[in-house]
Amino acid sequence: MTDVHRLRVLRAVAEHGSFNRAAAALRLTPSAVSQHVAALERSLGAQVVVRSTRGVTLTRSGRIMVGAAEAVAAELEHARREIDRIGTGRSRLTVATFTSGGRLLLPGALAKLSAARPGVELHVRECEPADSLPLLRQGAVDLAVAYHFDGPLPGGAGRGVRWTPLLEDPLHLVLPQAHPLADRDALDLAELADEAWVLGCLTTEAYLRRHAAQAGFELRLRGTTTDYFFARSLVAAGVGVSLVPSVALTPEVEGVRTVPVRAPAPTRHIGVATLGRRQDHPETALLAEALVEQASGALKTVAPVPGDRVG
Numbered sequence: 001m002t003d004v005h006r007l008r009v010l011r012a013v014a015e016h017g018s019f020n021r022a023a024a025a026l027r028l029t030p031s032a033v034s035q036h037v038a039a040l041e042r043s044l045g046a047q048v049v050v051r052s053t054r055g056v057t058l059t060r061s062g063r064i065m066v067g068a069a070e071a072v073a074a075e076l077e078h079a080r081r082e083i084d085r086i087g088t089g090r091s092r093l094t095v096a097t098f099t100s101g102g103r104l105l106l107p108g109a110l111a112k113l114s115a116a117r118p119g120v121e122l123h124v125r126e127c128e129p130a131d132s133l134p135l136l137r138q139g140a141v142d143l144a145v146a147y148h149f150d151g152p153l154p155g156g157a158g159r160g161v162r163w164t165p166l167l168e169d170p171l172h173l174v175l176p177q178a179h180p181l182a183d184r185d186a187l188d189l190a191e192l193a194d195e196a197w198v199l200g201c202l203t204t205e206a207y208l209r210r211h212a213a214q215a216g217f218e219l220r221l222r223g224t225t226t227d228y229f230f231a232r233s234l235v236a237a238g239v240g241v242s243l244v245p246s247v248a249l250t251p252e253v254e255g256v257r258t259v260p261v262r263a264p265a266p267t268r269h270i271g272v273a274t275l276g277r278r279q280d281h282p283e284t285a286l287l288a289e290a291l292v293e294q295a296s297g298a299l300k301t302v303a304p305v306p307g308d309r310v311g
Contacts, residue, residue: 006036006037008069008073009037010036010066011070017055044065046059047061048065070138091121094140095110095124095145096124096141097126097146098129098146100247101147105298106124110287128202128203142274145273145291150267162274162275162276164272164273170245171244173260174257175235186260186262189212196240197222197241197243200227205219205221205224222240228242229251232249233253243266245268247298272292274288
């Protein structure tokens with residue numbers, strides 16, 4: 001039988017990329033971490049990590065065991081919550097969300113859940129998908145409102161995660177009102193190759209850098225923020241131009257114009273992520289359904305149609 005503590009140690013090694021950093025996180029010595037991993041390998045009859053001067057990497061067997069470790073951790077966390085529920089008579093539901101999607105979708109969905117299940121104790125954690133989806137797999141949250149661009153879900157989130165699409169969220173260019181291209185009906189990103197950029201999200205930065213490279217220009221940043229409203233305010237001040245998702249275009253900022261990106265436009269795919277084995281949990285299922293209802297037609301209230309202007 002595989003030792004649960006050794007699985008926890010292996011998961012920490014995978015997360016931190018070295019025995020030393022895993023040891024610090026677990027409050028163990030590096031020698032103890034190494035011994036636990038070695039004991040796990042002996043019990044499995046297979047190598048789970050490859051050690052080098054640059055740290056450690058997982059083998060194929062190691063990746064399988066980390067997945068098992070996450071599943072075990074999630075089951076134990078779920079069991080703890082169920083025991084708390086039995087003892088207190090109250091259910092607890094923890095939701096993770098990114099800022100703009102949570103602002104648009106969560107208030108109405110949570111209100112519906114609270115009306116249907118007034119005894120549920122709700123907790124909300126704000127974090128980007130790269131953080132919220134691993135938390136979901138670990139059992140630290142029950143549901144995550146997340147997004148991805150043109151690639152897979154971030155953080156290897158496909159392991160045991162069920163993804164329910166909510167809405168498509170096209171990105172728009174935000175220009176100073178006096179910009180010579182501000183009256184265009186649509187623009188290619190390459191037409192702004194010589195511009196300085198202000199961005200409201202690190203994930204958007206990575207996405208834009210890829211597209212800039214494909215279009216043959218190097219992104220020139222003048223500002224990086226974690227708030228789209230602040231980014232649009234900097235655009236209004238003449239610091240640069242920006243790329244902003246539709247759901248983050250409200251409230252309005254004076255002094256800017258919003259221009260659609262010419263098709264195929266870059267798009268965030270927003271959805272709700274649940275663990276497959278948890279999706280039938282009554283409160284989780286109710287909230288997921290409420291989010292789907294809330295998302296239906298939501299973009300119509302916030303996204304400008306081609307030719308509309310904000311500011």
